[in-house]
Amino acid sequence: MGLFVRIARKLTLDQRKISPMAEKPNPCLGQQELIDEVQLHLMRISELSRATAEALAAGSEGLALEIDKEVERELGMKERAMGALHQHRKEHGC
Numbered sequence: 001m002g003l004f005v006r007i008a009r010k011l012t013l014d015q016r017k018i019s020p021m022a023e024k025p026n027p028c029l030g031q032q033e034l035i036d037e038v039q040l041h042l043m044r045i046s047e048l049s050r051a052t053a054e055a056l057a058a059g060s061e062g063l064a065l066e067i068d069k070e071v072e073r074e075l076g077m078k079e080r081a082m083g084a085l086h087q088h089r090k091e092h093g094c
Helices: 003-016 027-058 061-092
Strands: none
Touching: 027 061
């Protein structure tokens, strides 16, 4: 299991402990999987953004441009995951 997945799952578990949603009985599994997916994309965007900033600081514009393309791709994936979450909630009343 990758570092991102472990961190995302830990964050998700920690948030459940303090979140008002934790008071609800057994959240919908499909909804939770979509939330986890969105969180993973957000974490990846954060890491890629930091790498872009570091590449620029080091004067590596070519590398920064390559990483920025990955940021854009990840943003698209995050938006699709958010759309799927919204659709799921709309259809299932979660």
